[in-house]
Amino acid sequence: MQELIKKLVQKNNTKIFMIVLDGLGGLPLNGKTELETARTPNLDALARVSATGLHVPVSYGITPGSGPGHLGIFGYDPLKWEIGRGVLEALGLGMELKNTDIAVRGNYATIQEGLVKDRRAGRIPTEKSKALTEKLQEAIPRIDEAEIIFAPGIEHRFAAIFRFPEPLDECSDNVNDTDPQKVGKPPLKPVPGNHQSERVARVAEKLVQKAHEILKDEEAANFILLRGISQVPSIPSFEESFGLKALAIAVYPMYRGLARLIGMDTPPVNGDIKEEIEFLKENLNDYDFFFFHVKKVDSYGEDGNFEGKAKKIEEFDEHLPDILALKPDVLIITGDHSTPAVLKSHSWHPVPVLLHSPYVLGGLSQGFSERECAKGELGIFPAYNILPLALANSGRLKKYGA
Amino acid sequence: MQELIKKLVQKNNTKIFMIVLDGLGGLPLNGKTELETARTPNLDALARVSATGLHVPVSYGITPGSGPGHLGIFGYDPLKWEIGRGVLEALGLGMELKNTDIAVRGNYATIQEGLVKDRRAGRIPTEKSKALTEKLQEAIPRIDEAEIIFAPGIEHRFAAIFRFPEPLDECSDNVNDTDPQKVGKPPLKPVPGNHQSERVARVAEKLVQKAHEILKDEEAANFILLRGISQVPSIPSFEESFGLKALAIAVYPMYRGLARLIGMDTPPVNGDIKEEIEFLKENLNDYDFFFFHVKKVDSYGEDGNFEGKAKKIEEFDEHLPDILALKPDVLIITGDHSTPAVLKSHSWHPVPVLLHSPYVLGGLSQGFSERECAKGELGIFPAYNILPLALANSGRLKKYGA
Numbered sequence: 001m002q003e004l005i006k007k008l009v010q011k012n013n014t015k016i017f018m019i020v021l022d023g024l025g026g027l028p029l030n031g032k033t034e035l036e037t038a039r040t041p042n043l044d045a046l047a048r049v050s051a052t053g054l055h056v057p058v059s060y061g062i063t064p065g066s067g068p069g070h071l072g073i074f075g076y077d078p079l080k081w082e083i084g085r086g087v088l089e090a091l092g093l094g095m096e097l098k099n100t101d102i103a104v105r106g107n108y109a110t111i112q113e114g115l116v117k118d119r120r121a122g123r124i125p126t127e128k129s130k131a132l133t134e135k136l137q138e139a140i141p142r143i144d145e146a147e148i149i150f151a152p153g154i155e156h157r158f159a160a161i162f163r164f165p166e167p168l169d170e171c172s173d174n175v176n177d178t179d180p181q182k183v184g185k186p187p188l189k190p191v192p193g194n195h196q197s198e199r200v201a202r203v204a205e206k207l208v209q210k211a212h213e214i215l216k217d218e219e220a221a222n223f224i225l226l227r228g229i230s231q232v233p234s235i236p237s238f239e240e241s242f243g244l245k246a247l248a249i250a251v252y253p254m255y256r257g258l259a260r261l262i263g264m265d266t267p268p269v270n271g272d273i274k275e276e277i278e279f280l281k282e283n284l285n286d287y288d289f290f291f292f293h294v295k296k297v298d299s300y301g302e303d304g305n306f307e308g309k310a311k312k313i314e315e316f317d318e319h320l321p322d323i324l325a326l327k328p329d330v331l332i333i334t335g336d337h338s339t340p341a342v343l344k345s346h347s348w349h350p351v352p353v354l355l356h357s358p359y360v361l362g363g364l365s366q367g368f369s370e371r372e373c374a375k376g377e378l379g380i381f382p383a384y385n386i387l388p389l390a391l392a393n394s395g396r397l398k399k400y401g402a
Numbered sequence: 403m404q405e406l407i408k409k410l411v412q413k414n415n416t417k418i419f420m421i422v423l424d425g426l427g428g429l430p431l432n433g434k435t436e437l438e439t440a441r442t443p444n445l446d447a448l449a450r451v452s453a454t455g456l457h458v459p460v461s462y463g464i465t466p467g468s469g470p471g472h473l474g475i476f477g478y479d480p481l482k483w484e485i486g487r488g489v490l491e492a493l494g495l496g497m498e499l500k501n502t503d504i505a506v507r508g509n510y511a512t513i514q515e516g517l518v519k520d521r522r523a524g525r526i527p528t529e530k531s532k533a534l535t536e537k538l539q540e541a542i543p544r545i546d547e548a549e550i551i552f553a554p555g556i557e558h559r560f561a562a563i564f565r566f567p568e569p570l571d572e573c574s575d576n577v578n579d580t581d582p583q584k585v586g587k588p589p590l591k592p593v594p595g596n597h598q599s600e601r602v603a604r605v606a607e608k609l610v611q612k613a614h615e616i617l618k619d620e621e622a623a624n625f626i627l628l629r630g631i632s633q634v635p636s637i638p639s640f641e642e643s644f645g646l647k648a649l650a651i652a653v654y655p656m657y658r659g660l661a662r663l664i665g666m667d668t669p670p671v672n673g674d675i676k677e678e679i680e681f682l683k684e685n686l687n688d689y690d691f692f693f694f695h696v697k698k699v700d701s702y703g704e705d706g707n708f709e710g711k712a713k714k715i716e717e718f719d720e721h722l723p724d725i726l727a728l729k730p731d732v733l734i735i736t737g738d739h740s741t742p743a744v745l746k747s748h749s750w751h752p753v754p755v756l757l758h759s760p761y762v763l764g765g766l767s768q769g770f771s772e773r774e775c776a777k778g779e780l781g782i783f784p785a786y787n788i789l790p791l792a793l794a795n796s797g798r799l800k801k802y803g804a
C-alpha cells in the first residue's frame with residue numbers, strides 16, 4: 001500500500017492538520033466515557049459535519065505503546081516498523097538520534113559480590129543520577145570506535161547512545177539486556193545474536209566494566225544495567241512517502257523525537273494548547289502537514305483521573321475555534337491509542353477519529369465520542385489508513401489505474 | 403499476528419467462556435431472522451451492555467465448513483490451516499487422530515465388470531455397513547508398515563485411518579480420490595502427487611484391492627471408494643499460541659475432535675445445554691478457557707426448520723443466567739458460521755458476536771441479533787480477531803512496543 005500511495009501522490013498548496021489528543025479513547029464510568037462526560041460543543045458540532053469512525057492502532061486486542069500508536073496515525077504499519085525501547089527512551093530524554101546510533105536504556109543498580117542486590121540502586125534521587133551521569137560522560141567519551149553520549153533520566157534511569165562512525169547494518173542491535181530481572185543473580189553479559197551486533201555487544205560490555213570502575217565506591221549506584229539496546233529503524237521519510245513537508249508541534253521531547261524519526265521538522269515548543277496554536281499559526285505558510293500533539297489527555301488517563309481527562313478534553317474544545325479559524329483544508333482529530341481512566345493505562349480499544357473536509361458525507365455521528373464515532377462513515381479501520389484519507393481529501397492523490 | 407500474540411501473552415487467573423451456538427446467524431423469514439423471532443430477554447439484556455459485532459468466519463462471500471468455522475473463532479486463520487475431509491470425517495466418528503495418521507472417508511460402492519455401477523451401494527442400511535466394516539477390520543489390521551483402523555458411519559459411509567510408525571512429513575496426503583464421481587466409469591487408482599505421498603498411495607491401493615477380495619461376493623457393497631485422503635495439520639497448539647489451558651464442552655464427537663486438534667482437553671459429555679453447564683461448573687477451577695458448543699441450532703437450520711432453530715435459541719437463552727452465575731471474566735457468545743433456515747445450509751453471512759467484560763463500551767445494540775450486532779463497537783471483522791480480544795479483555799496481553 002505504501003508503495004502505491006507514493007506513486008499516486010501529487011503536490012498542491014493544501015494544509016492538513018492532524019490533532020492528536022494523546023490517549024483520547026476511554027471507557028465508561030457510571031455509563032459515560034471521558035469524551036461523553038466532557039462538555040464539547042465545538043467538537044460535537046464538527047463531528048456532525050465530518051467523516052467519523054474508530055481507528056484500530058495496531059490490531060484487534062493489541063495495546064500499543066506510544067511508538068506504534070504514532071506510527072499508525074502517521075501512515076506506517078506499526079507491525080512492520082518497530083521502535084526499540086532504547087530508542088524511545090533516548091527520544092524521550094530529548095537526544096538526537098542518527099542512523100549511526102545504538103540507543104540504550106540504563107539503570108543505576110547495586111551490586112554486591114558479583115550479584116545484583118538492587119536493580120534500581122534504591123531509586124536514587126534524580127539529582128544524584130544527574131551527577132553520576134555527568135561523571136560517566138566525562139570519564140567515558142568514547143569506547144573503541146564509538147562515541148558515547150549519556151543523558152540522565154528520572155531517579156535511577158539514564159540513556160546512552162553509542163555513535164559509530166558510519167551507518168549501521170540492519171539487525172546490529174541484536175544484543176540481550178544485561179539486567180537479570182531478579183535480585184540475587186549476576187548481571188548478564190551482553191551477547192551478540194549475530195555477526196552485525198558483535199561490535200555493539202563489545203562496546204556494551206566495555207561500558208559496563210568502565211562504569212563499574214568509576215562507580216565502585218558509590219554506596220548504592222555502583223553498577224549499571226543495560227536494557228532495550230536498539231538502533232534507529234530505517235523508516236522511509238514522511239515527505240518521501242506522502243509528499244508532505246511536515247511540522248511537529250509537541251511539547252514533550254518523545255513525541256518530537258518520534259516525528260523526527262520520519263523526518264518531520266521538530267523545533268521545541270513550550271507551553272500548552274494555546275502556545276501550540278500560536279506556533280502553528282506562525283509556521284502555517286512553511287509546511288503542508290501539521291502534527292499537533294496534546295499530551296495531558298493521556299497523562300490524566302494514566303493517573304486514573306477521569307475528571308481531569310474530561311476537563312483536558314473540554315479545554316481543547318474551547319480552543320478548537322482558533323484552530324478552525326486557520327482554515328485547514330483537511331482537519332483530523334484523533335488519538336494515538338486509548339487510555340481509559342478506569343484502566344489507568346494504554347488500552348487496545350479503537351480510537352475516535354474525525355476527518356473534516358469539504359468532501360465528506362457527515363451527519364452520521366451526533367457528537368464526538370467513542371459510541372458516536374462507531375456509527376460513522378469511516379467504520380472501524382486500521383490507523384494507517386487515516387493518512388491516505390487525508391491525502392485524498394486534500395486532492396493530493398491521483399486516480400489509480402485507467 | 404499469531405507470532406506477535408504469542409510474544410505478548412501473559413498468564414493470570416481469569417476465566418474465558420466461548421459459547422458457540424453452531425450455525426447461529428440466519429436470514430429473515432417474513433421480515434425477521436431466527437434470532438429476531440426468538441424470545442431472548444437474557445441475551446438481549448446482555449447484548450445491551452456488551453461489545454457487539456459481526457464476525458466474518460473466513461472471508462466475504464465464503465461459506466465455511468465446520469472446520470474453518472471453528473478454527474477462525476479459536477484464533478487461527480482458516481485460510482492458513484486446512485483440515486482435510488478425511489480428518490473431519492474421522493473426528494466426526496469419534497476416532498482419535500495423531501500426527502502419524504492419514505484419515506480417509508470411504509464409501510461402500512457397487513462395481514460391475516470393472517465399472518462403478520452405484521457409488522453408494524444402494525445406500526445400504528447402517529447396520530449392514532457396520533457389519534461389513536467389522537469384517538474389513540478383522541481381515542485387514544495392517545498394510546505394509548501402517549496399522550489400519552476402521553470406523554463405520556451412516557448408511558454407505560465409513561472412515562479409515564492409516565497409522566504409520568512415525569510422524570508424517572508435510573504433504574504426505576497428496577493422493578487423489580478413487581471415486582470417479584460418475585457411474586459407468588472405472589474407479590481411479592490412487593496416485594501419489596509427490597515423493598512423500600508415495601507410501602500413502604501404496605497403502606490406499608492395497609486397501610482397495612484387499613477390500614474388494616473380501617467384499618466381492620456382496621450383492622451391493624462389493625467395492626470401496628476412497629475420498630478426502632488427508633493428514634492431521636500441524637497446527638500450533640491453543641495453549642502454546644494463547645497461553646490458555648482449554649476445555650472443550652461438546653456433545654458431538656466432531657467438535658471435540660476439532661478442539662483436540664489444537665490440544666484442548668475433550669472429555670465426552672452427554673446430554674444437552676443443562677448437562678453441559680453442569681460439566682462446565684465441575685471443571686471451572688481446572689481451566690482458563692472453556693469452549694462450550696451447542697449443536698442443535700445448526701441442525702434445525704440445516705433442516706430448514708426456522709421455528710425449531712428459534713426455539714433452540716430460546717432454550718439457550720433460558721439457561722444463560724446459569725452461565726452468568728459462574729461469573730466468567732470474559733464471556734463470548736457467537737456461532738462458527740451462519741445456517742439460515744431459509745437456505746437449509748451453512749452460509750457466508752457474518753455471525754453475531756457478543757463479548758462481555760468490564761472493559762467494553764456497550765450501549766450500541768438494543769438486543770442480540772444480526773441487525774443489532776451490525777451497529778456494535780466491534781464492527782464487522784475477521785473471526786480470528788475474537789481470541790486476541792478475549793485475551794485483551796481478560797488482561798492477558800502485554801503492551802506492544804514502548
